Amino acid sequence: MTLLTILIALIALLLILVVMVQNPKGGGLNSAFGGTQEAQKIMGASRSGDILVKVTWTLGGLLMLLTLLAGLIV
Template identity: 55%
Template sequence: MVNLLTILTGVICLLLMLVVLIQNPKGGGIDSTFGGTQANQVIGASRSTDVIEKITWGLAAALFILCIVTALAVGAQGAGAAGGL
């Protein structure tokens, strides 16, 4: 269980890094490196910024919750092992 939570935490960390790197530091939306001009024409500049921002906040919240759940799982696993001695 703890191994699965740890792997999931790592995957969310990688996704969060990628999403943050896609963002333009000036708040202009999707970076032109990733086809920003085409993406802005298709879904609009303000819309792409909203989507990327919501994904960022969602991944950050998921990471926060997963860290707490993993800490509780490790604590429960350690207490179970210590109680059996």
């Protein structure tokens, strides 16, 4: 149970960090590496918004599953 609680806390912290990195208007890391498309292609940040969205959904799903599992164990 202790390991499960530590995993839940770790995933929650990671989820907070990922959400805070995202820009609510869609800019996020894409706008941080320059404003032009060419700069984003060179820096490799052209698809960073898609990656952050996938990471957010994955961490949210893991958090939900682990909390449900913790509830069933107790």
